[in-house]
Amino acid sequence: MKTLNFFLLLFLPTVVWSFDNVTSGVGITPENEDGLRGSSLSYAIARQGQRAANNEELVQGFVEIDDYIYSVSSEPSLVKTKKEGRELLGNWPLTPWSNAVRMIGEGMHWDVRPELIAVKGGEYHAISEPKKMVFDFDSDYDLYTDNNYIGCYNKTPLRYGDTGGNTSNELVVFLNNDLVVFSPENQKIIFSAQLHTQDELTSNQVRIGFPELEETAPQYISEKGLKGKSRNARFPAMRSFAKIFIDDFNSDGKKDIIVWRKLYESRLKTDPVLGFKLEGELLVHYQLENGEYQLQTNAPAEHGEFVWDDTQQTEIKGWLDSKNLTWKKGFPSKSECAGQEGQLIPEMHDPLLNDPDVLK
Numbered sequence: 384m385k386t387l388n389f390f391l392l393l394f395l396p397t398v399v400w401s402f403d404n405v406t407s408g409v410g411i412t413p414e415n416e417d418g419l420r421g422s423s424l425s426y427a428i429a430r431q432g433q434r435a436a437n438n439e440e441l442v443q444g445f446v447e448i449d450d451y452i453y454s455v456s457s458e459p460s461l462v463k464t465k466k467e468g469r470e471l472l473g474n475w476p477l478t479p480w481s482n483a484v485r486m487i488g489e490g491m492h493w494d495v496r497p498e499l500i501a502v503k504g505g506e507y508h509a510i511s512e513p514k515k516m517v518f519d520f521d522s523d524y525d526l527y528t529d530n531n532y533i534g535c536y537n538k539t540p541l542r543y544g545d546t547g548g549n550t551s552n553e554l555v556v557f558l559n560n561d562l563v564v565f566s567p568e569n570q571k572i573i574f575s576a577q578l579h580t581q582d583e584l585t586s587n588q589v590r591i592g593f594p595e596l597e598e599t600a601p602q603y604i605s606e607k608g609l610k611g612k613s614r615n616a617r618f619p620a621m622r623s624f625a626k627i628f629i630d631d632f633n634s635d636g637k638k639d640i641i642v643w644r645k646l647y648e649s650r651l652k653t654d655p656v657l658g659f660k661l662e663g664e665l666l667v668h669y670q671l672e673n674g675e676y677q678l679q680t681n682a683p684a685e686h687g688e689f690v691w692d693d694t695q696q697t698e699i700k701g702w703l704d705s706k707n708l709t710w711k712k713g714f715p716s717k718s719e720c721a722g723q724e725g726q727l728i729p730e731m732h733d734p735l736l737n738d739p740d741v742l743k
Contacts, residue, residue: 405544405555408446408453410528412538425466429454432464436474443528444540446554453567455541459526459558461565473570477524477556477563480575482678486665487688488513488646489580489623513646514663516689519577524558532559533579533624534728535720546629547638547671562627566674574669574676576625576642578715579730582606583620583649593617602657603649619649622659624731626713632668632702640676641699642667643713647736658735666699709743 409426411419419426429445429452440456451472452464463473528538536557546553546564553573556563564574583603584592592609593600596617605618623646632639643666647659669676681692703709711732718728732741 405542405546406446406448407539408444408541408543410444410537410539410541411442412528425452428452428464428466428469429462431469432462432471433460435464435471436460436462443526446541446543448543448552453541453543453554455526455556457526459524459556461554461556463567473567475565475570477558477565477572479519479522479524480563480572481518482669482676483519483575483577484516484665484667484678484689485519485577486513486623486644486646486663487515487517488621488648488663489519489577489644512691514665515691516665516667518684518687524561524563526558530559531720532557533730534715534718535723536562536715538719551674564676569674571675573674574640576627578625579623581620581622583622584609596652598652600652601649602652602654603659605649619651621649621662622647622730622736626710626715626731628703628708628713630706632699632706633670635670638671640669640671641703642669643703643710645736645738645740647738650737656737658733658737661736661738666696666703668695668699710740711743 409419409423411426425445425447426442429442432452433440433442433454433456437456437458437460440458440460442454443457443459445452445454450466452466454462454464456462459477461473461475461477462471464470465472526537526540528540531538537559540557542555544552544555546555551566551568554565554567556565560579561575561577563572565571566573582605584606588606588609589596589604593604600617601619603620605620607618608616623644625645626643628641628643630639631637632641644664645661646663648662650656650658650660668679670679680689681695682690711727715728716731718724718726723729734742
């Protein structure tokens with residue numbers, strides 16, 4: 384096992400909670416699975432626990448804590464197995480957290496996009512406020528350790544430690560691009576955020592799906608144009624990212640999480656600037672109450688949507704500025720991908736985003 388400093392906020396000695404010193408488990412990949420089958424007793428116990436709980440569900444990662452093995456499956460589900468006697472002690476299917484939010488323009492499964500560009504065929508409804516905050520539990524969690532997601536954190540999907548500075552240890556689970564914090568004590572998810580979404584086609588997909596592109600087409604094409612009613616439509620691709628900060632920001636003695644979300648959309652081919660443009664930003668405040676992080680807003684949602692609150696956005700940005708917390712200092716920042724270990728995650732700090740914030 385190794386210990387990761389994977390939320391180190393430089394020059395801020397007051398920030399000692401969150402993902403500092405969280406113990407990293409073992410991820411199961413095609414490269415190491417055969418070796419683990421023949422040499423790891425912990426892996427054998429994790430597999431047996433998952434079989435007992437979920438009928439042959441594949442183990443994607445495990446972490447060994449004292450007398451217990453925690454494992455996560457591809458379904459995904461968390462399982463706790465006692466090493467002695469290999470007794471199954473807990474099984475918790477992971478379903479989307481009800482307090483997760485995002486900008487409306489970030490939705491991967493929505494039939495809308497912030498702007499219409501060179502559409503041919505299909506129907507389109509533009510979003511007037513792409514940065515508006517909405518609840519985000521319309522898609523299930525997934526886990527595939529054989530693919531690379533943001534920063535390759537999913538390669539080691541299960542980690543363990545005290546994320547809130549309250550002497551209670553949590554499981555930190557990376558489910559592809561979703562970060563999930565699960566409390567074994569409370570037997571539930573206490574925080575979750577989607578760290579990255581994108582819908583752009585690869586260059587090969589564009590060449591096959593759109594052999595002729597007009598000069599007014601986007602520089603990066605959304606996969607939405609290959610599906611359903613919108614087939615053959617040239618939609619601009621989008622990218623979104625989130626960074627996480629933890630501290631007692633409002634000085635009330637309770638731990639806070641701030642999620643800083645950014646949404647980008649492809650520029651046109653006619654645009655002399657290459658890459659993307661910033662379409663929206665959202666700062667989200669959670670506070671630890673009764674063992675779970677609760678969303679803090681000045682007004683409740685109506686039909687799943689929140690009224691834009693400039694006052695709260697300004698206040699949260701002031702908290703970050705007062706502690707010199709820039710985009711680079713949020714989690715995640717450093718890559719765990721092979722050949723990029725310890726470097727800034729390229730997608731989150733890409734000059735092609737044309738956003739000075741991501742380079743600070």
